Amino acid sequence: MSLSKIRSVIVEDETAAREVLRSYLTKYCPQIEIVGEAQNSREAVPLLHELQPQLVFLDVEMPFGNAFDVLEACSDLTFETIFVTAFSDYSLKALNMSAAYYLLKPISIEELIVAVNKVYQEIMNKELFNRNKVIVENFREPKAEKQQVILPTMEGFEIVKMDEIMRLKGNGNFTDLYLTNGSKKMACRFLKHFSEMLPLPFLRVHKSHIVNLNFVKLYNKGGYITLQDGAEVEISPTYKEDFLKNFK
Numbered sequence: 001m002s003l004s005k006i007r008s009v010i011v012e013d014e015t016a017a018r019e020v021l022r023s024y025l026t027k028y029c030p031q032i033e034i035v036g037e038a039q040n041s042r043e044a045v046p047l048l049h050e051l052q053p054q055l056v057f058l059d060v061e062m063p064f065g066n067a068f069d070v071l072e073a074c075s076d077l078t079f080e081t082i083f084v085t086a087f088s089d090y091s092l093k094a095l096n097m098s099a100a101y102y103l104l105k106p107i108s109i110e111e112l113i114v115a116v117n118k119v120y121q122e123i124m125n126k127e128l129f130n131r132n133k134v135i136v137e138n139f140r141e142p143k144a145e146k147q148q149v150i151l152p153t154m155e156g157f158e159i160v161k162m163d164e165i166m167r168l169k170g171n172g173n174f175t176d177l178y179l180t181n182g183s184k185k186m187a188c189r190f191l192k193h194f195s196e197m198l199p200l201p202f203l204r205v206h207k208s209h210i211v212n213l214n215f216v217k218l219y220n221k222g223g224y225i226t227l228q229d230g231a232e233v234e235i236s237p238t239y240k241e242d243f244l245k246n247f248k
Contacts, residue, residue, distance in 0.1 A: 005033035041065035060085035
């Protein structure tokens with residue numbers, strides 16, 4: 001049985017980088033059909049509307065506007081996106097919170113294959129989830145607590161706002177998130193993923209716990225804190241100094 005192809009567009013301003021990506025996709029990703037290329041956001045927007053691809057390899061930083069400008073101008077389209085970036089911690093945080101696929105330059109062939117395979121399965125199984133809207137909203141929102149987190153779950157994806165997350169607890173290969181409405185969500189990510197992604201007021205206080213400092217009710221010198229929902233969370237000596245410095 002022949003392999004179904006997914007119609008893809010490359011948007012990359014550097015000629016050499018564009019050629020490398022095209023070469024890698026042609027050689028290592030047979031499920032990809034490259035139907036068009038653009039070298040900046042001005043070219044990309046009309047091209048994407050014309051071709052309406054299923055997948056876009058999108059450079060984050062480009063002339064005449066960045067990747068988020070392109071997504072905003074193409075909000076009427078539905079396509080999966082694999083971002084390509086050389087830098088920008090702020091951009092990476094926006095992508096991580098949006099559960100987006102991205103590749104760091106110089107592109108690793110192995111990471112490219114993994115990302116393409118994941119997107120391919122979603123497209124073929126019609127398990128599409130339009131992250132692009134959330135990605136743009138997160139990038140445009142200056143207040144971190146108002147940004148949204150997309151949680152990969154066993155059933156698919158869920159969106160929660162950061163200011164709705166009270167605490168997080170490691171649960172093996174998963175993370176349990178406890179929300180202000182009393183509900184609990186289980187994300188298919190290690191606690192370390194959230195520890196690296198979530199900014200203050202989120203703070204790791206134990207190898208198994210991250211808390212939102214805005215919901216800490218009291219600190220007990222015995223080595224634990226109490227949150228507004230009554231939950232008691234242990235503080236590890238490793239994280240105690242950092243907690244006291246940030247808890248005011």
